[in-house]
Amino acid sequence: MSSNIIMKINNVSGGYDTPRGFVSAVNNVKLDILQGEILGIAGESGCGKSTLMKIIYGYIKPPLKLISGEVLFEDKIIVPSDEKFLERDIWWKKISWIPQAAQNIFNPLKRIIDHFEETLNTHLHKRVTKSELREIVEKHIIDLGLPKEVLDSYPHQLSGGMRQRVAIALATILRPKIVLADEPTSALDVMTQKVILHLFKKLQSTQNMTIVLVSHDIHMLSVVVDRIAVMYAGEIVEVGSIKDIFENPLHPYTEALIESIPKIGEKKFIKGLGGQPPNLLNPPPGCRFHPRCRYVMEKCKNQEPPTVKIDDRIVKCWKYSS
Numbered sequence: 001m002s003s004n005i006i007m008k009i010n011n012v013s014g015g016y017d018t019p020r021g022f023v024s025a026v027n028n029v030k031l032d033i034l035q036g037e038i039l040g041i042a043g044e045s046g047c048g049k050s051t052l053m054k055i056i057y058g059y060i061k062p063p064l065k066l067i068s069g070e071v072l073f074e075d076k077i078i079v080p081s082d083e084k085f086l087e088r089d090i091w092w093k094k095i096s097w098i099p100q101a102a103q104n105i106f107n108p109l110k111r112i113i114d115h116f117e118e119t120l121n122t123h124l125h126k127r128v129t130k131s132e133l134r135e136i137v138e139k140h141i142i143d144l145g146l147p148k149e150v151l152d153s154y155p156h157q158l159s160g161g162m163r164q165r166v167a168i169a170l171a172t173i174l175r176p177k178i179v180l181a182d183e184p185t186s187a188l189d190v191m192t193q194k195v196i197l198h199l200f201k202k203l204q205s206t207q208n209m210t211i212v213l214v215s216h217d218i219h220m221l222s223v224v225v226d227r228i229a230v231m232y233a234g235e236i237v238e239v240g241s242i243k244d245i246f247e248n249p250l251h252p253y254t255e256a257l258i259e260s261i262p263k264i265g266e267k268k269f270i271k272g273l274g275g276q277p278p279n280l281l282n283p284p285p286g287c288r289f290h291p292r293c294r295y296v297m298e299k300c301k302n303q304e305p306p307t308v309k310i311d312d313r314i315v316k317c318w319k320y321s322s
């Protein structure tokens with residue numbers, strides 16, 4: 001394994017057992033995460049982003065199930081593995097997960113400092129006094145540019161944006177190497193989004209953290225990420241640097257996503273993507289994108305496209321192989 005790869009996702013497939021059948025939410029995903037990068041994962045709602053985050057964190061509880069594949073962190077297999085091992089050695093300390101709508105996970109009856117105390121007492125395997133603990137938390141909060149007064153507040157006394165920033169502070173209190181943040185800016189106003197994105201940049205530059213940012217909004221991601229992985233219907237269809245993806249999208253789905261971003265001063269009608277995302281209970285055969293693709297060819301309808309590497313980019317499309 002190349003030394004700058006911190007996490008390797010090897011052909012992971014998983015989904016949900018439901019009364020109506022199996023929902024194939026993540027299919028054959030292969031992705032390397034590089035040490036110290038901010039990687040964006042973009043794609044429409046329902047394409048499997050949150051499921052992929054749960055799987056790579058190893059938080060796999062029914063009805064979610066892992067079908068195949070594995071996740072390696074620093075050369076060691078962490079998924080599939082025993083949850084006790086993940087709890088003891090990985091979660092919070094090495095990899096943190098900020099789930100979607102994390103601003104709502106706080107216990108309304110507890111102050112913010114209590115949440116930090118609980119986390120540190122559970123995961124820090126040494127005894128610290130209450131005042132030492134407060135010192136650690138205050139330093140971290142101030143380092144991240146948050147006012148230390150938030151610590152004595154109850155969750156409902158803070159704005160949604162401030163709660164999200166606190167959720168990020170909580171997730172990083174034990175200095176994990178990787179932070180997985182699922183839709184951290186959705187439902188927030190543009191100014192607050194900027195503050196949150198800046199916070200991730202800061203964690204990357206000052207603490208050398210590797211950050212995975214998940215969003216349905218590729219435009220928002222483009223402000224901070226180094227690379228983007230584009231997901232469609234449970235699959236990664238393209239991976240590339242932010243510059244390459246925006247200047248020259250290879251996959252037809254990426255192209256449509258970029259075209260759908262409104263441009264300043266542009267009056268013409270925004271070309272979006274027609275049609276609906278597929279039902280993952282019964283995904284289309286061949287390329288999962290073919291029913292909506294403007295370049296569709298015969299073989300796209302029944303043969304799964306291979307994933308090809310073009311320079312340092314990856315694309316899963318028949319246009320780029322024969």
Ligand code: ADP
Nearest residue numbers: 016018023025044045046047048049050051280
């Ligand atoms: P995203 O985060 O990109 O919006 P998700 O990972 O939440 O997508 O969902 C991917 C697919 O899995 C969707 O079809 C969704 O309906 C389905 N799904 C998500 N959670 C469950 C669940 N608990 N049970 C059944 N299906 C689910």
Ligand code: MG
Nearest residue numbers: 049050100183
């Ligand atoms: Mg989601």
